Every structure is written in C-alpha cells, then in structure tokens.
Amino acid sequence: MQDDLILETISVTKNFFGDKSTGVNNITIFVPKGKITAIVGESGSGKTTLLNLLFGTLQPDHGEVFFKEERVLSREHGIQHAHKVMRMVTQNGVDMNPKSSVWETVRDGMPPEDRSHEIKLVTEALNMLNIYPLRDYPFGKLSGGEKQRVTIAKALISRPQVLLLDEPFNQVDAYYREALQHDIRQIVREWKTTVVLVSHDPAEILSMADELIVIKEGEIVEHGPPDQLYHSPKLLYTSQILASSSMLTSTQAKVCGIKSKRGIVVVYAEHVKIAAIGKKWLIKMILFKGFFEELIIDNNDVTLRVMNYNRGKYKVGGKVSIKITRYFEFGKWEN
Numbered sequence: 001m002q003d004d005l006i007l008e009t010i011s012v013t014k015n016f017f018g019d020k021s022t023g024v025n026n027i028t029i030f031v032p033k034g035k036i037t038a039i040v041g042e043s044g045s046g047k048t049t050l051l052n053l054l055f056g057t058l059q060p061d062h063g064e065v066f067f068k069e070e071r072v073l074s075r076e077h078g079i080q081h082a083h084k085v086m087r088m089v090t091q092n093g094v095d096m097n098p099k100s101s102v103w104e105t106v107r108d109g110m111p112p113e114d115r116s117h118e119i120k121l122v123t124e125a126l127n128m129l130n131i132y133p134l135r136d137y138p139f140g141k142l143s144g145g146e147k148q149r150v151t152i153a154k155a156l157i158s159r160p161q162v163l164l165l166d167e168p169f170n171q172v173d174a175y176y177r178e179a180l181q182h183d184i185r186q187i188v189r190e191w192k193t194t195v196v197l198v199s200h201d202p203a204e205i206l207s208m209a210d211e212l213i214v215i216k217e218g219e220i221v222e223h224g225p226p227d228q229l230y231h232s233p234k235l236l237y238t239s240q241i242l243a244s245s246s247m248l249t250s251t252q253a254k255v256c257g258i259k260s261k262r263g264i265v266v267v268y269a270e271h272v273k274i275a276a277i278g279k280k281w282l283i284k285m286i287l288f289k290g291f292f293e294e295l296i297i298d299n300n301d302v303t304l305r306v307m308n309y310n311r312g313k314y315k316v317g318g319k320v321s322i323k324i325t326r327y328f329e330f331g332k333w334e335n
C-alpha cells in the first residue's frame with residue numbers, strides 16, 4: 001500500500017442472505033491518510049455496509065480489507081491492531097448505557113493508559129463538543145443531537161487514527177452542525193486523523209470532504225475530489241446527489257433554449273440567473289434558505305429551481321425572464 005493511504009478494500013463483496021441486490025459488490029477503494037473521504041449515494045446503496053466492512057463489524061464474502069499493510073478480518077475473528085485505532089460513530093448511539101453520565105460515557109472511550117489524565121482529557125473533549133455543562137446528565141436523558149455530540153466526544157478522546165462517521169450530524173441543529181463540522185476539520189488537520197464520512201447532506205459533503213466516493217446499488221460509480229464531481233459530474237446520479245437542480249427532457253431543454261442531443265439536461269439552481277422582470281416564467285414558490293432563497297419558477301412546460309441571493313426582491317406570482325449560464329447533458333440510459 002502507498003504511504004499516503006491508510007485503508008483499502010480490494011474487490012470487496014458483502015451480500016445479505018445471498019441476495020446480490022443487497023450490501024455491496026466488488027468494491028475497491030483507497031482511503032488517503034489524514035483526509036476526509038465521504039461516501040455518498042441514495043438510501044440503500046450500501047454506504048453503511050461499506051463502513052461496517054472497514055470497521056470490521058462485517059466480514060466480506062469475497063475480497064480483502066487492508067489497514068496500512070495489515071490484512072484486516074472482521075472483529076469476530078479477534079481484535080487486531082487496526083480495530084484498536086479505529087472508532088465508528090453511528091447514527092443513534094445505541095451501544096451507550098443510558099444510565100451513565102455524559103462524563104462517564106466519554107471517559108469510557110479513553111484507553112487505559114490515559115486514565116491518569118482523565119480530568120484534563122475528558123474536560124477537553126466535552127468542551128470541544130460543547131457538552132461540558134451536560135457532564136452530570138444521564139446519557140439516556142439527552143436529546144438526539146446531544147447524544148450525537150457525546151458519541152463523537154467518546155470516539156475522539158482516544159485520538160483514533162481513523163474515525164468512521166455514519167450520518168454523524170443528522171440530529172444536530174444547524175448552529176452546532178456547522179461548529180461541529182468545523183471542529184472535525186480542525187481535528188483532522190491538527191491530529192492528522194483520517195475520517196470516512198457517510199452523509200446525505202450535499203452542503204456537508206461538499207464543504208467537508210477532500211475525496212468523494214459515489215455509490216449506487218452497491219457499486220462505486222464515480223469518485224474524485226468534490227469540486228470535480230460537482231462541476232463536471234460524469235453521471236446524472238452524481239449531479240442529483242450533489243446539487244439542487246432541475247432535470248429536463250430534451251423537449252423541455254429546447255423551451256429553455258438548449259439543444260440537447262443526449263436526452264437529459266440537468267441545470268443547477270446556481271446556473272439559472274434572473275435576467276429581468278419579464279413575462280415568461282411565473283414564480284410559483286420561494287423557499288427560504290437563510291442567506292439566500294430558492295425560487296421555483298414555471299413556464300407551463302418546464303419547472304426550474306433558481307438560486308437567488310437578492311432576498312426579498314421577488315414575490316410569489318411575479319414573472320421573470322432568465323438566462324441559463326451552464327448545464328450538463330446525460331444520455332438517457334446511462335444511469
């Protein structure tokens with residue numbers, strides 16, 4: 001394995017009950033050391049299965065998993081070095097004792113040799129995740145978002161070499177979500193931790209990940225840096241996962257002034273510019289998105305999403321004209 005890689009799967013397959021439409025098939029991935037790799041894909045595409053194979057909670061039917069040079073078997077075959085230096089944070093923290101306090105829960109994540117530094121290390125971890133004031137609360141009494149933060153603190157206190165995160169922020173409210181994303185990035189930079197992240201949130205994936213792996217029906221269909229996949233998706237599937245967009249048939253594209261030979265045209269909301277108040281496009285809906293808004297506009301044949309930073313300028317029922325600055329074409333059957 002190359003020095004800059006830490007985890008690798010070679011042609012790994014894991015199906016459930018012998019059914020090839022479940023789990024993952026023939027997956028080869030390379031996880032770079034000290035970076036954030038995000039696994040993205042629609043629900044049921046095999047993301048969690050892949051994470052479990054990396055973590056050793058599942059044994060592949062075929063193929064191999066490597067941590068550095070070490071071939072890793074699942075945990076049921078015995079705990080290996082790789083298992084000791086990896087931590088996984090799942091969506092619900094089900095393996096926590098509901099009666100343990102937040103302090104005890106996080107402390108239990110510490111390796112025995114660090115126990116003499118308990119006060120310093122637990123305080124540091126609780127502060128990092130903004131949960132110090134909750135230190136005496138029982139885990140079971142916390143909200144979903146608080147539980148997620150405690151689970152992450154418990155995973156981080158051992159300074160793992162690899163942190164596997166399965167939808168780690170889905171219950172954290174917007175304010176803490178951003179703070180947490182920032183903190184995780186900081187930890188990756190300072191501690192050189194490797195993170196493998198599963199997420200449904202395009203904003204999260206694009207802002208956090210250094211590398212993306214796109215998975216569909218248990219297979220890898222595309223991979224690369226987020227900006228490359230976002231700006232030049234090879235597949236319709238990837239464009240739909242990463243961006244707020246409108247998908248048009250070639251007939252609908254023609255209405256927008258786009259001649260398409262391939263069959264399907266995808267227009268990102270950010271590539272539709274409102275040129276002027278006009279007649280053709282009716283504003284059907286305005287979705288508040290914080291510092292910007294998304295307009296849903298319609299001209300009877302086509303509905304488009306438009307990103308608008310001029311908040312408050314347009315009203316539902318008003319009419320505008322538009323300019324499409326960029327679009328992507330896909331063949332009908334490629335996905």
Ligand SMILES: Nc1ncnc2c1ncn2[C@@H]1O[C@H](COP(=O)(O)OP(=O)(O)OP(=O)(O)O)[C@@H](O)[C@H]1O
Pocket residue numbers: 016017021022023041042043044045046047048049050
């Ligand atoms: N333990 C299991 N037993 C049977 N089938 C399973 C098991 N785990 C996963 N599967 C099936 O394998 C496929 C992939 O599941 P997986 O949980 O890996 O998908 P996912 O991409 O993580 O989905 P989601 O985004 O909804 O969490 C699904 O069809 C799922 O039903």
